[in-house]
Amino acid sequence: MKKYLSVAFLLTASWSYAQQNTPNLFQQNREILENGTLVQKDSLADAVYSGVKNYKTEEEYRVAINMLRTLSQEEKMESVSKIAKKKFPKGSLTRDAFITDVFYNAEGSEAKEKAYNEVIKKWPVKKFSGEELTYDYVLANLAGAFAKEGDAEKATQYLGKMQERFWRGNGYLPVGQTLLAAGDTTAAAPLLKVAMEDAYYYISLPEEQKDNKARFASMGYASSMSAYIGILVNRGSYAEALDLIEKAMTVAPEQADGLSNVYYKSLMGTGRKLEAYNILSKLYAKGQFNVEDDLKKVYTDLNGSMKGYERFNAGLKNELTKSIQEHIKEMTVYKPAPSFELLNLQGEKVSLASLKGKVVVLDFWATWCQPCIRSFPGMQAAQEMYKDDSNVQFLFINTWERDKEYKKNVVSFIERNNYPFEVLYDDQKDPQTGQVMAAKFGVQGIPAKFIIDAEGNIRYFLTGSTPNVDYIKMEMKELIESAKRPYIQSTKS
Template structure:
């Protein structure tokens, strides 16, 4: 009865499409895509395919394309996307196909410029539209290519064409960084300052006016400020650098740890040795040990000798481990891990059942996921730590790939970086649920890591990561050693 009702509702939705509210439809299909049963998803898929066959409406086709993709039917979605682009050559979909399939395949600034000119000729920018950030991605790419080739004038010209204030720092900062590498600080400074100004504009908006755009604009703020402070520091303007950092910390105190490296330099230059050491302690407690020699020098200077420095670091090391143990308590879980049989890069089947008796570390990742990739050196260090422990197995589950040639892309990526990882392809859909493994594990974002104990139970689940190699290694050790112990509830 439930399935019949679901199908009936979907069929009615198709019949009365023109009269119904599109947002309501998106909400209904969104719930099915996210948490519907296999029967509901199958019914939704059939309805979407029927809409794709019969409708002449661009909006309906785009709706069907979007939800076919979300329901895991990428091939059908890609085919429909091509159909939309042909039927509606001036549509947003056609524009997206051109950007993805033509523009991003261009090499060199001139080729990209020519492709961009074709884009705006055939799909002119509408200043009143809400999706102009799509053009900004393209403009930023053109500007960066000209900067890479040393054509500053063209790079700056294209940056000036950007449409969305909340996003333009994503174009400005890469060009500014390239200009700095080329020794052109004069041209780079205004770009960085503009990025800072934009971020501060959104940070200072009243709470009721803040939205996703504001959050996106503000997320890079600590990096922009640190980059400008580094320039001031190199120019001998330590006072200006320190003022800049302290102003930023006052504005976003929750982001204070992200300023610690630059703040330390400014404090040290200003003779504020104790405060400088305290900033390095913040970094140390986060598992960043690269400033240990600076800490020793500051400690010795403040105390008049190096007596007690070993005890000082022993205490800090204890705080690091305690912090990690407190942190991983938040990641605790205890439930049976969904079974799987997936192929590795050699075409061999690897199953969870075959690993019973081992602690298994699953790391869900994709080649396009920068946080995943940034965490890999740390994960490699953790794997090396356990390379002689037969009771521990690391598996790197490649999922959510967007390119049809994903298998070769994965092989090339692993070979290029010489990662000694056991990689499995998450492309086998469950016969009953129609889900890939990431969905069965409840993965909402990547990187996502699961620590499974010897009895096959998930003991820890964590998302996101840090590029800090030492911290990842320490964290993984604590997670794995805890999972080796019997569960106490």
Template sequence: MKKLITAALIFAASATMAQSSLQEKRAEYAEIAESGSKAEKDVLAKELLQVARTSKDEGDLIFASNFIYRLGHENSADSIRKEVIRKFPKGVTARDAYIRGFYDLESTAEMEKKFKSWVKKWPMEKAEGDKLNYDYVLASMARTFAQEGNKEKAVMYVEQMNERFWRAQGYIPVATIFLQQGDTTAALPLIRTAIDDAEYYINLPKEQKDNKAGFAAVGYPGYVSQLAAVYDAQGKQVEALQLVEKAIALVPDQAPRFSAIYFKGLEAAGRKLEALQQLELLYKQGVFTHKDKMKELYTVLNGSEKGVENYFARLDEDVIKGIREHIKQMENYKPAPDFELLNLKGEKVSLASLKGKVVVLDFWATWCQPCIRSFPGMKAAQEMYANDGDVQFLFINTWERDKEYKTNVVDFITKNNYPFEVLYDDQKDAETGEVIAAKYGVKGIPAKFIIDEEGNIRYFLTGSSPNVDYIRLEMKELIEAAKQPKG
């Protein structure tokens, strides 16, 4: 949920800031907030505080508040927001503050009442160019009504969403709930709409594509795969195959993401060699769950099981070869910034104390879904080295925004039974005002660093895979390579 809220705020802020006289300075200020010295940040913070004291424009005040927050002055930013609400009781800041508690309401009756009073005071039709927050609330209500089994209201609210590039974020979760409840009739129109929306943005001329178009297209392979899976379950393999092949033709660079459903349609159509080729693609991505089906198709195509063990041995070699080629792109070599952070028990853990070991740093946050998706694989990798005293995994919790982040982190780790050594990245450097993530140059999470026994960063990678076996194999290659002397 927090990821979606964050994305919503980014788009909403963009719409608001387009009217701000400070907009032209955004890039300059962003660079200072990201990599400026403490002195530069203090000067900028002082300048923005002056803007906040003197400006009579809500856009300028929001702009100043957002950047003051990024500069690490959270209390000042909060004070400015409160002042904005006082000065502009009918403005966008007051509007968003009014609805903020909506997500903590427990009943649909309360949610509906809050929403109706909100749109009465701040009508959607008057928020031209700034309707994303309304869409997020509508999507949340629709999901809640769907979970309660009230399909009529779920559909009514989700169909009120305004932004075409965004509405799949409401349609798909509601459709998924309907499918879980066994109602494909209600689910299919929502999935088809999400697919149509994505295809609309994908088909736009290049010069018309923007961030919204890119965002809308991201989920397209997932939407298509979901609909194809429904068709497959209904025995409509022809429809499923046509749907997937149309999608592959439209986004050929995304073809590997369709393999899990594509092979089923190919097999049903009697195109067994192509079906096996799709499973081989999955296998090389570290998805080994279809091994029995691959063996079956191999046997049919070759007339016997003869040679099947050598066949899989070659595939295993290809997997490792692919991983080794992939990690070459992650090679790095520079001293790792030292740190001393507290773990969940309040004990100090420093990088210096681990010299002589290969250290795996994994920067993550509780709101980061890609981080969380990679954790089962990271757990498997850590367990693989459980008896190796020369390897240490550290999971560095960073960029948390909730004031109760420490409680949230402990609850998350405990609930999922992760045997991780977690450190809190909440100690700001006295000179730069930066946390450790910034010192390591982290721009996005998850971010992983492999540090050798001499304290040098040997590999740096971002992003994640949900494939447990692939992560385990990848981490093994990275760690073993870091054990070897450089050069």
């Protein structure tokens, strides 16, 4: 008890000081937030909460709410939020709560548009200088709703209201892709072109002018350009497409991989078959087997027949296998996996101990995590590959969800996409540390995958994702088959 009181006293003192230096509050308490015991975290939460009566500014409430959210103190966070919204009805906290609870949860474009108009009326943009991005998020979401319903005119209208150029592509690109998927290239093309040109503007800035915003905007260059050039290629405008691609290669050679698919098609369309063949060979050797029809065509055009193709194809696949084997060496880990017992979608308990004797593949994911979702078709294919192997178990660990209705959202997502996954909810906190399973495994970003051997040891850990189904299948096979074999300590110094 004395130890608990001592900790609480120190935290209260820290909080009192932090009120004078609010921006540094997270930094001052980082050690407790990241590595503290449950007692320390509870004491910090109590100290934060006790300071409510002294708050004078909305910023103090915002910091307190974020701290309590980080500490997983939902009740205290909600209590502080209610006080803040009552005290600052026209403030950004109340606005943000309305956007989250009403706008984002609205079903359909009509309901979203009504909520958006209420946001603009009660919290006009001009009164929140410097917070234009908040409104851009809303506009992009609203435009997306109209695009899904096929209303390109309304979608384009709301996109045109966005103000932050560095982020604009994040609204234009998905709307353009949605319209493109629906076959409306006329409406999609100008949106994709804007997204591409915005990204090009930032990516071509002198290095000394590239701040975080510029780097963020640059990230969308390959995606927007691929989509736009895809339209040009389908229209047969190969020369125009090729000109844009080679212009991109000059200012952003690191984007070459993302542009490979439209690049080889443009080269084929302009008769530069040998260059197209070289790119196709590299794509195939990286596991993009969906390009094989084009590879066969160019191979035949260059060689006069298909003679020797099978040997050539086997060589590319062998090259890929060796590349994956070298790559997974970098993912090697050997340590006992933390024990766990979590509930699945049916409310049944699933523990690591119950799976001893099996190779277990853990995939940490969330419904809001696009890279996680992007890899699911490949993970589904990998699971299907091992459906008859009773010694391999795939578990998809749903973690870090942000919505109170996360269980409902998870079930809906899995059913909507017809994924045959064994999903576990990562919502059981350790009574000593307050950590969920992801933290115990050292997960700092998702998607994160762990391959655990039959003895319960982590053998491989990998992060990131790819939409490449064939590559994921081959990579998972190498990882799983390796985990089936006895661990051999590396002799490298």
